[in-house]
Amino acid sequence: MWFLAAKISAIAVIVDGETQFLTASRQEVLQTLSQMELDKEAQTNLDLELRNAVEFKQVFALPSRLVPAEQLEALLAQQVSFAAAAVSIRADNQTIVSLANEEEARQVLEQFKSEYGQVEEGEKLLYLAFEQQVKIVPDKVSPDQICSPEKAYELIKTGTLNPEKYVVQEGDNLWLIARRNDTYVDEIKKANNLTSENLQPGQELIVVKTKPLLTVVAQVEGEKVEAIPYETEVVVDASAPATVRVREPGSDGEKKITYQATKKNGVIAEREITSEQIIKHPVTRVLVKGKQVVQVASRGSSGISKGVLDWPVYGPISQYYRSGHPAIDITGKTGTSLRAADSGYVVSAGWSGGYGKCIVIDHGNGYSTRYAHCNSLNVSVGQKVSRGQVIATLGSTGRSTGPHCHFEVMYNGSPINPLNALK
Known part of the structure; x- marks a missing residue:
């Protein structure tokens, strides 16, 4: 049934x-x-x-x-699920982090803003504000979304709640730390708001690539003493051997400038010089060049070309010319002057992908040279430059593991070993 x-x-x-x-x-x-x-x-x-x-x-x-x-x-x-009453910090109507109360949120924002409101010696702060429209609003969020002030600050500064950190050891420098941690010197400087490369043992550094969630815009005015690059004069001596020798080494001059600058998260975005006063005039460097030039082998077809190039900067070579690296890397200190290897016209000057800030000069004889990863550029496209003229400063921009000049020499568009062309 x-x-x-x-x-x-x-x-x-x-x-x-x-x-x-x-x-x-x-x-x-x-x-x-x-x-x-x-x-x-x-x-x-x-x-x-x-x-x-x-x-x-x-x-x-x-x-x-x-x-x-x-x-x-x-x-x-x-x-x-359950929600807690909280406040959220929003930038341009996008929530970036939540905290327990408004007091903590304001504390975090002021801490972040004041860090990038620091001025250098001789500077005065004119204006300080967030680039985005930033608001603190009441919110209801999951308890695990509420950050402590410390965590919220870390998140805003780095874009992550768990940035990898490194403790500086005796003998460390930014280049070595960047190489060990598969990152770049510029990234470490940005993440830690470093204005110099001086480190102290025991100092803790964030060593991951960071993307701050907020941007602080600071406008400053100041005065400082800057170098005036010396010019280079080449004297041709028909009786001299095929070499280049220095008759007068030359020296940079000095000038006192006043300026106004706009910084974004501590990095100069714009600078306008409002006045300058020469303190010391530069002394021209004089080179004596023999009439006959040495032969330089070019890779590929025609075999031999003639030309002598000056070193753009003197320093240890960290990478040599090889397959996959058509250049030499000359290491040095950030800010060191880079000089044109020969006279010519600037055909490219600006940001160039992995090269970072980069300059290409056409020397008009089949040769062109490239100077990559510069810290700053002193010339512009179309400008005529002379041999030995300061065109940039050495840096670590783009895909770089430390301050150096990536120096390429091209002949008729094909790369050759720079060491064959340098004197």
């Missing part, structure tokens, strides 16, 4: 408009939710409230379909 099970009165539990399960008692569901909220508040030490809309509907169902009371908490934990 077959028996049909009778349906009984039951409660359908509806979460955010969707029926999730059936149970026997509405009151048991409410009590379970209340206890879950109390437990969460005890864990987080926050006042919480249910984020979901929970409704009930009287239905009839088979007893086997009802969820027992002892299983309610596990099931509800998958369906609902």
